[in-house]
Amino acid sequence: MTKRIVIQGGYGAFHEIAALQYFDNDTVEILPRDTFNDLMAALKADKADYGIMAIENSLAGSILPNYSLLKDSPMNIIGEVYMRIRQNLVALPGQKISDLNEVFSHPMAILQCQVFFDQYDDIRLIESMDTALSAKKIRDENLDGVGAIASKLAAEKYELEIIASSIETNKKNYTRFLILGNGQHDIVSKEDVNKASLHFALSHDIGSLSKILSILSYYDINLSKIQSMPIIGEDWEYHFYIDVEIADYKLYLQSVEAIKPFTSDLGILGEYKRGKSIVNV
Numbered sequence: 001m002t003k004r005i006v007i008q009g010g011y012g013a014f015h016e017i018a019a020l021q022y023f024d025n026d027t028v029e030i031l032p033r034d035t036f037n038d039l040m041a042a043l044k045a046d047k048a049d050y051g052i053m054a055i056e057n058s059l060a061g062s063i064l065p066n067y068s069l070l071k072d073s074p075m076n077i078i079g080e081v082y083m084r085i086r087q088n089l090v091a092l093p094g095q096k097i098s099d100l101n102e103v104f105s106h107p108m109a110i111l112q113c114q115v116f117f118d119q120y121d122d123i124r125l126i127e128s129m130d131t132a133l134s135a136k137k138i139r140d141e142n143l144d145g146v147g148a149i150a151s152k153l154a155a156e157k158y159e160l161e162i163i164a165s166s167i168e169t170n171k172k173n174y175t176r177f178l179i180l181g182n183g184q185h186d187i188v189s190k191e192d193v194n195k196a197s198l199h200f201a202l203s204h205d206i207g208s209l210s211k212i213l214s215i216l217s218y219y220d221i222n223l224s225k226i227q228s229m230p231i232i233g234e235d236w237e238y239h240f241y242i243d244v245e246i247a248d249y250k251l252y253l254q255s256v257e258a259i260k261p262f263t264s265d266l267g268i269l270g271e272y273k274r275g276k277s278i279v280n281v
Contacts, residue, residue, distance in 0.1 A: 006031040006048035008039050010132035012154030015052045017280045018081045018177040022052075034129055040069050043182045051075065051180035057085070058174045060108045062227055067241050070178075070269050071199050077270025078188055079179035080195075084172070084279040087113050089164040090135055090155045091147040097163055102126055104134035105149035113149055116167040123147075135160055151280060174277065178270075188272050194246050195224075196271045198256070200263035204236035212240075212259050219255035220247065239265070245274070 003026050007015035010032050019028060031048050033039045042048045053070075056062040070077070087109055091100060100123050105113075107127045117125055128134045134148035139158040147163065148154075155162050202208045216223055225243035230236075246252045260266055 002027045002029050003050060004029050004031055004048040006033055006039050006042045006051045008033055008036050008053065009130035010136050010154075012135060012151055012157040013130055013132035014083065014085060014151055014175065014280065015054065015177065016132070017151060017153055018083055019050075019052045021083070021278050022079060022081050022177075022179055023050075034133075036063075036066055036069055040073050040075070043075050043180060044073070046182065049182055050078075051182070053178045053180060054175050055178050056176045056225075057108060057112075058172065059170050060111050064227075064229060067199075067227060067229060070197075071239070071241075071267065073180075075180040075182060077178050077197050077272055078181035079272050080275030081177045081179070082174050082275050082277040083177060084277065085112065085168060085175050086152070086166045086280055087131075087149050087168040088152060088155060088162045089113075089116075089147050089167055090138070090150050090160040090162055092138060092142065092144060093159070093161045095144065095147070095161065095163065097123075097147075099145055100147045100163075101145045103147040103149060104128045104137065106131050106134070109149045112168045112170070112173055115169040116164070132157075153280070176275070179272075181270075190249050190271075192273045193249060193271045195243065195274045196246060196252065197241065197243050197269040198267065199239060199241045199269060200259070200266040201231060201237065201239050202263060204238070208262065209240070211262050215258045215262075216244065216255055219251045219258065221245070221252060221255050222247075241269075246271075 005019045005028050043051045102124045104126045109131050110125050131150040132154040135150040135154040135158045222245040227241040228238045
């Protein structure tokens with residue numbers, strides 16, 4: 001059966017590469033969407049079976065709005081992929097760097113390649129919605145003198161030429177993608193679960209966070225990620241998003257019950273198997 005995978009961005013986006021890697025033995029149909037809000041709407045409307053959502057980058061940090069989207073969604077995190085990001089400068093065949101006046105791409109991609117473009121003062125960097133859609137625009141409008149920062153897959157799909165490859169500053173530049181499931185059949189078996197993502201609210205009281213961390217430590221739960229966001233309309237109160245690594249599922253459940261009295265709005269975003277690292281070529 002074909003799996004319908006909704007992604008943010010166009011065909012050839014890094015989200016598509018992550019989807020193909022995660023579902024590598026399955027037949028998939030990629031469903032592009034412009035924004036992460038559109039992605040979540042497609043999942044909620046049952047127009048897709050799974051979603052791929054970038055959540056953090058080793059250079060640019062967390063994509064904060066996506067945490068709120070996850071918290072307010074009924075979808076579960078069922079997996080993850082860590083992908084080594086290789087950015088390329090692409091343009092119409094026959095173009096050279098000296099021909100380019102403008103380069104379009106997603107703000108995060110531009111940030112990842114800033115050092116490369118510091119060599120070219122005459123090239124104007126312009127933020128766009130997506131890396132792959134920037135490449136598509138060049139092909140659709142046959143734009144001379146315009147480049148895009150995009151994946152090799154995007155260059156192939158839109159018949160563009162790679163002028164400069166692997167132009168990212170940090171050669172250990174990874175993006176973490178979450179796999180979102182739409183339905184009860186997507187829940188990972190307890191035997192395979194070794195990671196979980198949770199969220200909870202805390203008031204700005206002395207020691208409130210340290211209590212949570214102490215309890216998790218007591219139950220031998222390793223905290224691998226913590227992200228805080230202020231609660232709008234509540235002075236000095238914060239919502240926390242944490243990733244924990246699980247060696248013993250029973251102890252993990254006990255730890256969740258133990259922190260519950262010290263939190264509000266506690267929820268589990270997903271229980272899943274720790275993701276593998278891949279390299280997009």
